[in-house]
Amino acid sequence: MIIEESLRRISSEPHEDFYQVLTPEGELLIPIDGMIDNSLAVGMYRHMVYARTFDRKCISLQRQGRMGTYAPFEGQEAAQIGSVLALSDDDWMFPSYREHAATVTRGQPLQTVIRYWKGRLDGGVGYREKHILPPSVPIATHLLHAVGAAWASRIRHEAAVSIAYFGDGATSEGDFHESLNFAGVNRLPVIFLCQNNGYAISVPFNKQSSSRTIAQRASAYDIEGIRVDGNDVFGVYMAVSEARKRALEGQGPTLVEAVTFRYGAHTTADDPKKYRDQEELLAKWRKRDPIHRLRRFLEREDLWDERQESQLAADCTEQIDQAISEVLSLPPEQPEAMFEHVYAEAPWHIAEQREELNRILRKDGMQS
Amino acid sequence: MTQKLNIIQAITQALDQKLADDRRVMLLGEDIGTNGGVFRATDGLLEKYGADRVADTPLAESGIVGSTIGLALNGMIPVAEIQFLAFLYPGLEQVLSHAARMRHRSRGEYTLPMVIRTPYGAGIRGPELHSESVEAFFAQTPGLKVVVPSTPYDAKGLLISAIEDPDPVLFLEPTKIYRSFREDVPEMLYRVPIGKAKVVQEGSDISIFAWGAMMPVAVSAAKQIEEERGWTCDVIDLRTIYPLDRDCIIESVKKTGRAVVVQEAHKTASMGAELVSLINDEALMYLRAPVKRISGFDVPVPLFALEDDYMPTTARVKAGIAETMLF
Numbered sequence: 001m002i003i004e005e006s007l008r009r010i011s012s013e014p015h016e017d018f019y020q021v022l023t024p025e026g027e028l029l030i031p032i033d034g035m036i037d038n039s040l041a042v043g044m045y046r047h048m049v050y051a052r053t054f055d056r057k058c059i060s061l062q063r064q065g066r067m068g069t070y071a072p073f074e075g076q077e078a079a080q081i082g083s084v085l086a087l088s089d090d091d092w093m094f095p096s097y098r099e100h101a102a103t104v105t106r107g108q109p110l111q112t113v114i115r116y117w118k119g120r121l122d123g124g125v126g127y128r129e130k131h132i133l134p135p136s137v138p139i140a141t142h143l144l145h146a147v148g149a150a151w152a153s154r155i156r157h158e159a160a161v162s163i164a165y166f167g168d169g170a171t172s173e174g175d176f177h178e179s180l181n182f183a184g185v186n187r188l189p190v191i192f193l194c195q196n197n198g199y200a201i202s203v204p205f206n207k208q209s210s211s212r213t214i215a216q217r218a219s220a221y222d223i224e225g226i227r228v229d230g231n232d233v234f235g236v237y238m239a240v241s242e243a244r245k246r247a248l249e250g251q252g253p254t255l256v257e258a259v260t261f262r263y264g265a266h267t268t269a270d271d272p273k274k275y276r277d278q279e280e281l282l283a284k285w286r287k288r289d290p291i292h293r294l295r296r297f298l299e300r301e302d303l304w305d306e307r308q309e310s311q312l313a314a315d316c317t318e319q320i321d322q323a324i325s326e327v328l329s330l331p332p333e334q335p336e337a338m339f340e341h342v343y344a345e346a347p348w349h350i351a352e353q354r355e356e357l358n359r360i361l362r363k364d365g366m367q368s
Numbered sequence: 369m370t371q372k373l374n375i376i377q378a379i380t381q382a383l384d385q386k387l388a389d390d391r392r393v394m395l396l397g398e399d400i401g402t403n404g405g406v407f408r409a410t411d412g413l414l415e416k417y418g419a420d421r422v423a424d425t426p427l428a429e430s431g432i433v434g435s436t437i438g439l440a441l442n443g444m445i446p447v448a449e450i451q452f453l454a455f456l457y458p459g460l461e462q463v464l465s466h467a468a469r470m471r472h473r474s475r476g477e478y479t480l481p482m483v484i485r486t487p488y489g490a491g492i493r494g495p496e497l498h499s500e501s502v503e504a505f506f507a508q509t510p511g512l513k514v515v516v517p518s519t520p521y522d523a524k525g526l527l528i529s530a531i532e533d534p535d536p537v538l539f540l541e542p543t544k545i546y547r548s549f550r551e552d553v554p555e556m557l558y559r560v561p562i563g564k565a566k567v568v569q570e571g572s573d574i575s576i577f578a579w580g581a582m583m584p585v586a587v588s589a590a591k592q593i594e595e596e597r598g599w600t601c602d603v604i605d606l607r608t609i610y611p612l613d614r615d616c617i618i619e620s621v622k623k624t625g626r627a628v629v630v631q632e633a634h635k636t637a638s639m640g641a642e643l644v645s646l647i648n649d650e651a652l653m654y655l656r657a658p659v660k661r662i663s664g665f666d667v668p669v670p671l672f673a674l675e676d677d678y679m680p681t682t683a684r685v686k687a688g689i690a691e692t693m694l695f
Contacts, residue, residue, distance in 0.1 A: 092442065124473040133441070134474050138465045144431055145466070148438015148446075155394070155420050155444070162438070174458075178431035185426055341476045342510050344534040347563065347611035350510070 018227040018259050021234035024288045026296025028234075035238055038303055044085060044233045045298055046312060048077040048291045051101035053316040054110055057324065058117065062268045066328065070117045071098045072264045075231075078290030079195045079258035081105050082236030083163065086244060089130060092153070092162040094146040097135040098195075098262075099165045106130050110323040118327065121337050131160075140166055140173035143192060147179050150188040150253075161189040161247045163240075169200025171214050180255065184221040189247035191240060192255045195230060201266040202275035215257040223253050230258030231290040261285040335361060370552040375545060378520035378553050379409050379485070382527040383447065385557045387417050390445060393531060396423040397432060397449030406451050407487060407546060433459035433484065437466050440482040440536075447531060453488035453540065454497040460505075467536045468511030483530045483537045488516075489581045489632055490664075490679055491544030493672045499543075500669055501580075501633040506538050507610040507642065513562055514610040516540045518583035520553050522607060525560030533562060542581035549584075565613035567620070571600030574689055575620040577643055578630040579606040582680060586630045589685035596686075599693055609639050617643065618650045625656040626695075628688050632679050635663035657695035662688040 021030050032041075055074050061067040073080065080102035087093065087106070095103050100113045108127040115123025116135070126132040136142035146164035153160045170176055171194060183190045194214050198205055211217060218225025224246065228239040236258055243254035263282060265272050272278050286292075298304035339346065339354035346354070373381065386393045395410055401424035404411030414422040425432050432448050433456075439446040450456045456463070463484070471479045490499035506514045515530055515537055517523035523541070530537035568583070569590060578586035583605050590601035602620045606612065621627050627647060629640040640661040647659050662680045670678050 121473075122475060125475050125477045128477045133478065136466075138461060141430075141434060141461060141466060144434020144462065145438035145441060147431075148435035148440070149442040150438070151435060152439045152442035152444045174428075175430055175434060175461075178426070178428040178434070181426050181428065182431045182435055341472045341474075343471070343513075344479070348614055349611060 018229045019235055019239060020229040020232050021238055022232045022293055022297055024293050026293045026300060028297070032234055035241070036234055038301070040085070041294070041298060042303055044081060044237070045291070045294050045304065047081045047085070047105045048233065048294065049312055050316045051077050051081065051104065052291060054104070054320045055101070057320050058114070059264070059268060061324065067114065067117050068119045069267050069269050071267045073098050073101055073262065075263040075285060076195050076197060076260045077101050078233035079230035079236055079260045080165070082233040083193050083240040083256070083258070086237050086240035087161070087163060090158070090160040092131040092146065092149045092160060094133050094142045094162065094164040095135050096142070096165050096167065097137055098167070099135065102165060103127065103132050106132060108132055110320065111327050114324060114327045120333050122333065140170035140175040143179035144175055144182070146190050147182045147188060150183065150190040151186060154186070154188055159248055161191055161244050163191040163193055165193050165195065167200060168194065168196040168198065168205050168208055168214060169203070170194070171217065172208055180217065180221045180223060180253070183253035184223045187250060187252035190253040191243045191247065192253065193240065194255065194257050195260050196257050197260050197262040199262070199266070199276065201270060204276070213257060215255060218255040223255060225255040225257070227257045227259065230260030231288045231293070233290055233294055369555045371555060372550040373520045373553040374547045374550045375517065375520050375523045375541065376407055376409055376547055378524040379527055379541065380411060381553070382524040383410060384413060384416070386528060386531045387413065387421060389557060392443060392445045393447065394421045394423065394439070394444055395447050395449065396425050396436065398425060398427055398451055400424060400449050405449060407543070409449065409485070429455055429459035430462055433462035433467065436482050436484070437462060437470070437480060440480040441478055445481050445531060447483045447485060450484060450486040452498045453486045453502060454500040456484070456486055463512065464509055468509045471535065472511055479534055480536045481534050483539050485539045485541060487543040487546070488540045489542050489544055490669055490675045491581060496671060499672070499675060501631070501664065503540060503609055504633060504638045507639060511535065512610065513537045513608065514540065515562055515608050516542065516580040517607060518542060518545065518580050518605050520551050522560050522566070524553055525558050526562065526607065528557060529559045529562050532559070537562070540580065544581040545584060560607070563608045563611055563613055565607055565616040566605045567602065567616070568605050569601065569603040571602045571624070573599040573601065573624055574626040574628065574692060575602045575604060575624045576628050576630060576689070577604050577606060577617065579609055582630045582632055585680060585682055585685055589682045589689065592682065593686050593689050597690070599689065601689070612642070612646065614646060614650065617646060621647050621651040622654045625654050626692050628660040628662055628685070628692055630662045630680050630685050632664045634666050635661055636666050638663065657692045660688045660692045
């Protein structure tokens with residue numbers, strides 16, 4: 001069993017150790033037959049390249065003043081995409097605000113992501129069709145929503161799990177602990193997917209907690225915990241698949257710690273050079289890059305070549321540019337949108353305030 | 369068919385009937401199962417409906433509210449019990465940042481049919497932080513409805529409406545009058561609409577607005593002042609404090625030209641202040657005296673040796689009415 005083995009390793013081996021399937025050199029440590037076929041492996045690669053391309057594009061849109069603050073995820077593609085590809089359509093997904101690689105891979109339109117960071121209300125949707133919730137901004141609060149959704153699935157005996165995405169900082173919040181405890185005591189089908197990227201904005205993990213690992217917190221609640229190389233898309237995929245299988249068998253929740261690194265800033269509003277040695281860390285982590293290692297593997301297996309690479313790059317650019325131009329050419333949101341959806345039916349004061357704003361806008365001629 | 373029930377029994381009956389009526393309804397909270405809740409609101413329901421539908425939770429209010437949100441997202445209609453209003457504070461972030469906002473931020477894609485029931489208010493000789501009346505916090509929270517019954521009939525009908533409401537409802541139960549009287553409550557499942565106040569007693573000289581455990585105080589002050597001075601009072605039970613029933617409030621003030629608000633909450637930035645403001649907006653020219661707030665004081669609710677002095681009493685309400693009448 002992957003998880004039991006990994007737990008043993010966590011308790012007996014050094015800090016850096018984790019479950020790994022694909023090494024940074026692109027070599028397999030464990031056979032993947034029957035788990036990951038060629039088309040899935042190539043699909044993972046395509047998704048990761050697409051995600052990295054749009055992440056970089058979003059930063060550049062922000063720099064050009066065409067988008068608001070943005071939370072980049074470059075470096076964390078394997079943790080997000082490996083995990084989300086292990087889910088089925090009926091599963092419930094509770095993302096934080098840095099999970100666009102995961103949500104877009106699961107089917108959320110990229111346009112939604114761009115609208116969100118452009119500050120439009122219509123970007124705040126999740127993606128109901130695939131049970132994706134809107135991104136949660138408060139830290140760790142949404143883990144409890146995953147717990148509740150999993151609870152509902154269990155009560156109705158549905159074959160669905162809930163997965164919550166969060167970072168290392170979230171593990172200091174009370175709601176993280178309440179979630180593990182609630183899920184444990186009710187043996188709920190939940191996966192807690194922590195992307196430990198080493199920094200909560202500027203605070204490194206060794207100032208976040210005296211715990212050696214995040215995965216070990218699982219043992220305090222007597223639930224499963226696994227520490228996986230978060231830059232290894234195969235490892236993450238297999239760990240989450242295993243956690244999902246256990247959840248559906250009624251064996252309860254799993255805390256997955258995916259060890260990874262965000263190459264850039266927390267958001268476009270901060271400068272990582274201020275709180276860490278970017279040069280040294282980037283040199284170290286680029287050697288462990290999730291995309292490069294999978295490419296090495298695919299090339300070695302004759303599943304990928306230069307021609308496909310340049311075709312993929314062209315396709316990504318085209319699709320992303322198309323999505324961006326769609327959003328940039330949207331008409332501005334109507335101010336009255338803010339009055340919609342406060343309740344199923346607007347009470348008198350909200351209805352009147354909407355009219356009040358409309359009157360002002362008409363009078364001042366501000367409404368275009 | 370009716371039975372004589374007190375407020376807590378009416379609440380139990382509403383929960384029982386909704387559990388029977390709709391498979392999606394479930395209850396969760398601390399000590400609500402075997403123990404039947406600290407005030408026995410869920411007494412007997414675990415045996416009847418099982419642990420999946422009447423669930424004891426760990427002692428964690430954020431956990432309760434947060435998982436209630438998740439349950440509501442995924443097809444359930446959860447009714448959470450928080451043991452006392454001040455114990456909801458650890459779950460405030462879940463209420464404010466998620467429960468109230470989910471429909472709006474997801475543009476109606478996700479909605480939360482859920483209820484948080486909690487006893488509130490002083491007057492039961494409770495320990496520290498068992499007596500708060502901070503309903504105004506929640507009237508600053510668009511997306512949430514706040515309901516406060518003051519009679520067994522309304523408690524049952526409003527709770528059923530709250531459970532059937534498509535939006536999250538905070539259901540505040542006046543602890544002091546949980547068991548203080550019984551009245552005829554229909555056995556059938558019925559609804560009292562959210563957002564509608566009730567004229568409890570009609571009069572022509574002054575309007576008295578109150579809710580929850582202040583209703584018996586307001587009514588007794590109105591009766592005494594009529595006997596003693598001959599002034600007749602329009603007494604109005606707000607029943608829903610957010611959103612307010614403006615039409616009922618304003619109609620009454622236009623009729624009487626005078627108003628007092630009776631509340632056990634702190635005075636500053638309270639629902640009472642909101643009522644003054646609303647009356648100012650809508651009926652200023654009808655007023656013959658300033659609107660008076662008879663209120664809890666702006667001090668932490670004291671330990672119970674002094675709680676009777678903190679709470680508005682009949683005497684204080686009568687004095688406030690007299691001051692307004694003689695302005």
